[in-house]
Amino acid sequence: MKRRFVIEAVMAAIYGEIMVPNRPVEYLLPYSTVQELYDMKENSEPVMPDPADDAHVKKKILEMIAFFEDSFNRKKIERSFSAPWKQSPPLVVNEQVSFVVVNSxxxxQYGETFDPIETELLLTSLREQVPILTDQLDFLERVIETEVPVQVFDIEDFEYAMEADEPVEDWKTT
Structure with missing residues (x-):
């Protein structure tokens, strides 16, 4: 069975281990997070503190942009633009990983507590009833503090998240 997560597109560039999971996984990417890759490409500020890691991640960001700009993938993404919350057909990355771009x-809705991209992650998770995978501990803490009814996993717990197939309704009521 395929596991699904809502993530930011840049996470696939930063955390290579999520691109080689032990079973099939589909990542739902709000389109604004795909656009964020272009901002990171143009920005001269480092993405990672270590210069070698930063160079590697920036190279991966360029590879991801090229993947999304591939004419076949671009056409799939453009299908999601026809209506709010429409999803692209799966963009196959490898045998185990696919991306679905969401026109979120x-x-x-969450006011000043969450920025626009965080809000899109939350709303996508709520609409699709799938957990969020993040590396932003402050985001995770705010989700818990405000009791937003979504499941969120720290990227460091990726292997656990892959195995945690607890249905959403169960974790909301326990």
Missing amino acids: IENA
Whole structure:
């Protein structure tokens, strides 16, 4: 059975281990996180503190941009633009990983607590009833503090998250 997560596109560039899981996984990417890759490409600020890691991640960001700009993938992504919350067909990355781009809409539902991209991650998770995978501990803490009814995993717990197939309704009621 395929495991699904909502993530930011840059996480696939930063955390290579999520691209080689032990079973099939589908990552739902709000389109704004794909656009964020272009901002990171243009920005001269480091993405990672270590210069060697930063160079590697920036190279991976360029590879991801090329993947999304591939004409076949681009056409799939453009299909999601026809309506809010429409999803692209799966973009196959390898035998175990696929991306689905979501035309998510930030609606300020969570006010000042979460930024627009975080809100899109939350809303996508709520709509699709799939957990969020993040490396932002402050985001994770705010989700818990505000009791947003989504499941969130720290990227460091990726292997556990892959095995944690607890249905959403069960974890909300226990």
